[in-house]
Amino acid sequence: MPPSSRTRNVTDAIVQALGAVSAHRLRSTLGALAIAAAVATIVVVVAALDGVASYARTTTARSFGSDTFLIAQVASPGRVTRRELQLQLQRNPAIRRAELAAVERLAGDLVEYAPNAQTTAEVVAGGRSYENGAVTGTTASLADLRDLAIVRGRFFRPDEDRRGAQVAVIGADVAATLFPAQDPLEQFIRVAGRRFEVIGLQDQLGNSGGASLDRYVWIPMAAYERAFGASRSLQIFAKTLGARPSVDGEDRARISFRAVRGLAPGADDTFDLLTPDAARGFVLNLSQRIGAAAAPISAMALLAAIVVVTNTVLVSVTTRTHEIGVRRALGATRRQIMGEVLAESVVVAMIGGVAGAAAAAGLVAVLSSSLGVPVAVRGTTVALGVTAAALSGILAGWYPARRATRLDVITALRTE
Amino acid sequence: MSVTDPTRSDVARLGASIREAARLAWDSLRGQPARSGLAIGGVVIGIVTVVLVASVLVGLRNSVAQLFRELGTDNIFAFHRNGDPYTPASDQDALRRPLTPAYAATIERLGTSVRDVGVQLLVPAVTATRTITARAGGNESDSVLIEGVSANFFDVTGAEFAAGRPFTEVENGVVAPVAVLGANVATALFGPGEAVGKPFLLGGERYFVIGVLAKRKGTFFGENRNDNVVSLPVATARRRFPEAVNTVLYVRAKPGERENARAEAEIILRLLRGVRDDQPSDFQLSTSDQIIAQFDKLGYQLFLATVGLAAVSLLIGGIGIANVMVMSVTERTREIGLRLAIGARRQEVLRQFLFEAAMLAGAGGIAGVVTATLLGLIATAVAPAFPAVPPLWAVLSGFVTSVAVGVVAGYWPARRAAELDPVEALRYE
Numbered sequence: 001m002p003p004s005s006r007t008r009n010v011t012d013a014i015v016q017a018l019g020a021v022s023a024h025r026l027r028s029t030l031g032a033l034a035i036a037a038a039v040a041t042i043v044v045v046v047a048a049l050d051g052v053a054s055y056a057r058t059t060t061a062r063s064f065g066s067d068t069f070l071i072a073q074v075a076s077p078g079r080v081t082r083r084e085l086q087l088q089l090q091r092n093p094a095i096r097r098a099e100l101a102a103v104e105r106l107a108g109d110l111v112e113y114a115p116n117a118q119t120t121a122e123v124v125a126g127g128r129s130y131e132n133g134a135v136t137g138t139t140a141s142l143a144d145l146r147d148l149a150i151v152r153g154r155f156f157r158p159d160e161d162r163r164g165a166q167v168a169v170i171g172a173d174v175a176a177t178l179f180p181a182q183d184p185l186e187q188f189i190r191v192a193g194r195r196f197e198v199i200g201l202q203d204q205l206g207n208s209g210g211a212s213l214d215r216y217v218w219i220p221m222a223a224y225e226r227a228f229g230a231s232r233s234l235q236i237f238a239k240t241l242g243a244r245p246s247v248d249g250e251d252r253a254r255i256s257f258r259a260v261r262g263l264a265p266g267a268d269d270t271f272d273l274l275t276p277d278a279a280r281g282f283v284l285n286l287s288q289r290i291g292a293a294a295a296p297i298s299a300m301a302l303l304a305a306i307v308v309v310t311n312t313v314l315v316s317v318t319t320r321t322h323e324i325g326v327r328r329a330l331g332a333t334r335r336q337i338m339g340e341v342l343a344e345s346v347v348v349a350m351i352g353g354v355a356g357a358a359a360a361a362g363l364v365a366v367l368s369s370s371l372g373v374p375v376a377v378r379g380t381t382v383a384l385g386v387t388a389a390a391l392s393g394i395l396a397g398w399y400p401a402r403r404a405t406r407l408d409v410i411t412a413l414r415t416e
Numbered sequence: 417m418s419v420t421d422p423t424r425s426d427v428a429r430l431g432a433s434i435r436e437a438a439r440l441a442w443d444s445l446r447g448q449p450a451r452s453g454l455a456i457g458g459v460v461i462g463i464v465t466v467v468l469v470a471s472v473l474v475g476l477r478n479s480v481a482q483l484f485r486e487l488g489t490d491n492i493f494a495f496h497r498n499g500d501p502y503t504p505a506s507d508q509d510a511l512r513r514p515l516t517p518a519y520a521a522t523i524e525r526l527g528t529s530v531r532d533v534g535v536q537l538l539v540p541a542v543t544a545t546r547t548i549t550a551r552a553g554g555n556e557s558d559s560v561l562i563e564g565v566s567a568n569f570f571d572v573t574g575a576e577f578a579a580g581r582p583f584t585e586v587e588n589g590v591v592a593p594v595a596v597l598g599a600n601v602a603t604a605l606f607g608p609g610e611a612v613g614k615p616f617l618l619g620g621e622r623y624f625v626i627g628v629l630a631k632r633k634g635t636f637f638g639e640n641r642n643d644n645v646v647s648l649p650v651a652t653a654r655r656r657f658p659e660a661v662n663t664v665l666y667v668r669a670k671p672g673e674r675e676n677a678r679a680e681a682e683i684i685l686r687l688l689r690g691v692r693d694d695q696p697s698d699f700q701l702s703t704s705d706q707i708i709a710q711f712d713k714l715g716y717q718l719f720l721a722t723v724g725l726a727a728v729s730l731l732i733g734g735i736g737i738a739n740v741m742v743m744s745v746t747e748r749t750r751e752i753g754l755r756l757a758i759g760a761r762r763q764e765v766l767r768q769f770l771f772e773a774a775m776l777a778g779a780g781g782i783a784g785v786v787t788a789t790l791l792g793l794i795a796t797a798v799a800p801a802f803p804a805v806p807p808l809w810a811v812l813s814g815f816v817t818s819v820a821v822g823v824v825a826g827y828w829p830a831r832r833a834a835e836l837d838p839v840e841a842l843r844y845e
Contacts, residue, residue, distance in 0.1 A: 009748055027739060027743055029737055030738055030739040030742065031739065033735055034458075034732045034735040034736065034739075037728055037731055037732050037735070039733060041725065041728045045725070064673065085547075086542060086547040113533050120511060121511075122511060131511055132511065147542075187498070224827060229828060231592060292726065293722070297465060297469060297722070297725050297729075298462075299726070300461055300462075300465040300729045301465075301728040301729045302727045303461050304458045304461040304462055304465075304730075304732040304733050304736070305732050307454055307457045307458040307461065308454075308458050308732060308733075308735055308736040308739060310454055310456060311451055311454040311458075311739060311740060312739060314450060314451060315451060315743050318451075340587075349817065368569060398598060
């Protein structure tokens with residue numbers, strides 16, 4: 001068959017299909033409605049999963065910084081088995097301050113580091129007490145590495161770092177508990193019996209992975225060591241400087257650490273390097289599990305919708321038995337008839353698919369603005385929904401189309 | 417129609433007209449097997465989805481509830497932190513002092529509604545310096561939960577023994593190296609054979625198995641950590657693992673006096689720990705009911721969301737019914753006109769089509785419920801962690817829902833049929 005004639009056949013089939021669809025508007029609408037409900041479900045589920053993923057991204061960015069990475073004795077996203085933890089602890093020695101100093105000398109202008117040592121301690125001010133302060137010793141450079149969301153005041157300066165000034169930046173919960181009625185700035189708090197002046201306040205940050213981000217008390221590393229002694233092992237946040245891709249910085253950090261520890265080529269790292277991708281992966285994995293449960297349920301909806309469209313098209317074929325007989329008698333091929341029936345099925349399904357995707361996008365937009373959750377339906381999700389609808393149309397049309405092509409011409413002509 | 421006894425003749429009339437409607441509906445369905453079958457198929461898919469999803473969720477919930485009931489429904493659990501003793505301290509209570517096993521005797525002595533108090537000392541199996549594993553012969557298990565428990569602990573928690581016996585007070589007193597193993601540990605170390613009387617190594621030291629617990633019925637996604645316990649007498653555990661501090665007290669109330677016992681335990685613990693009157697308690701008391709209620713509160717929304725998602729399939733099944741009914745009405749426009757012209761009531765026409773819709777959906781409901789039950793039985797046989805056998809209420813409500821879906825979906829086409837103008841309808845080609 002020459003291509004022009006094939007094109008005409010396809011066009012003919014679609015025109016025929018549109019005619020059939022508009023002639024039986026009610027029937028076709030119900031078929032399309034079924035597909036629309038199924039496609040809308042799929043689109044909403046995918047958008048919800050996207051929402052979980054973007055939530056994961058924003059919270060890890062808050063607790064981690066979006067292009068920061070972490071070097072620690074043991075750092076794994078999610079849970080590790082006891083055996084793994086044990087092996088990691090055996091392999092990786094504690095990270096000491098001297099090592100950090102050596103690594104910093106090798107950083108060049110590629111990486112910036114900020115050490116982290118943390119303990120849970122009671123924080124008091126006036127007669128009030130905050131039991132669960134996450135007291136963290138760090139350096140001024142942390143403010144470059146992470147968005148600490150300081151709403152008032154400032155983070156500590158390098159000179160305060162060097163002399164270990166008794167200054168603190170406090171989280172929103174700490175501030176609210178200790179200073180319910182007054183301005184916390186320039187007030188004094190006590191941590192481990194020592195006085196710290198509050199120089200900065202953090203914004204309300206909420207939770208990340210179930211842990212509150214608002215209970216922090218940030219103090220200079222030297223002040224931390226005076227209060228709690230030297231930490232057994234440091235955690236080190238690091239960030240690639242400049243506009244180069246972050247891989248450069250990770251490589252430099254890894255190479256520097258290996259050099260400082262004198263690791264032979266080919267030997268395993270004796271420290272863990274955790275990138276935000278890996279941390280995020282853990283939460284994404286969670287959303288994939290939710291998806292794994294939601295997918296078969298949505299698939300059942302689509303299956304039910306396919307059955308409804310099959311029925312719609314089947315009735316269309318049955319009522320046109322006589323017409324099909326006449327057309328076959330006048331020379332229409334089986335292939336043409338098949339094409340027409342399939343086209344009708346696909347047209348019904350596509351109308352439903354587009355309508356369902358549009359309705360879902362609208363619903364998601366309304367919900368996301370009224371609930372204040374930033375979720376949007378992606379173009380690829382809509383494409384997925386409409387493709388699913390088109391495939392459903394083909395599947396749904398298959399059985400009626402075969403019935404139509406197998407009609408005996410003589411019997412069909414005799415049908416009223 | 418008799419004036420003296422209107423009820424009876426009305427009932428008779430109604431009965432006759434219902435039978436007539438049912439017969440007409442049946443004829444119509446039989447006349448269109450392919451179409452009716454597909455409409456039923458849509459409902460079947462919907463019902464199967466809803467019933468299966470609901471029964472999996474309910475099954476999971478029940479086995480979780482069973483897990484907590486196994487700890488004793490008359491018991492009050494006391495721990496110094498909120499939440500699960502096995503998970504690390506949360507932000508809120510990391511600084512609280514643990515309870516100590518010595519509290520048990522005081523609560524038992526002073527609490528008039530308290531029957532007895534079991535002690536469970538949790539031994540951390542992983543620390544920064546080592547991991548404790550259990551081994552016997554060539555077998556090793558590194559997933560054991562080590563605990564030191566009082567002699568009455570197994571009685572307080574109603575633990576069932578598959579073999580052997582619990583500890584005695586004497587064994588606790590002499591710091592005997594004996595252990596009771598959870599079902600999984602026993603299998604991991606000794607295989608299917610007899611474990612009682614045999615020695616094993618725990619953290620490099622030798623203990624003798626004197627009892628093996630029966631496998632627990634409640635699970636959390638197929639897991640019950642009580643199957644992984646190695647229980648030692650509490651004195652033995654304290655001697656061998658001095659780093660163990662986290663203690664859970666199981667306060668068993670006298671029958672029917674749980675709330676009193678709870679109040680007493682709270683007062684006694686506050687006194688023992690020197691909590692000032694104006695301060696909140698620095699420990700947590702909970703009961704299995706409470707834990708289950710908390711779990712239900714979390715699970716409820718998830719349940720609604722998931723069943724709601726599944727219900728979309730049923731909605732689509734309903735659309736399928738409506739679709740078939742629209743076609744049925746359209747095809748029989750002339751017949752309806754004729755029936756109306758020779759005196760059929762609009763009510764009867766409406767009923768006829770509603771019956772047809774309800775029969776379609778009801779057939780789908782029965783087929784769906786049967787399919788869901790079969791699938792559930794197969795799923796449960798394949799994966800016992802996900803009990804999916806539909807409970808009776810799910811079967812009944814599945815069927816009722818499907819009929820309701822049919823009636824709702826069929827109402828609009830049926831109304832269209834009943835409101836046809838007979839003259840126009842007779843003219844319809």
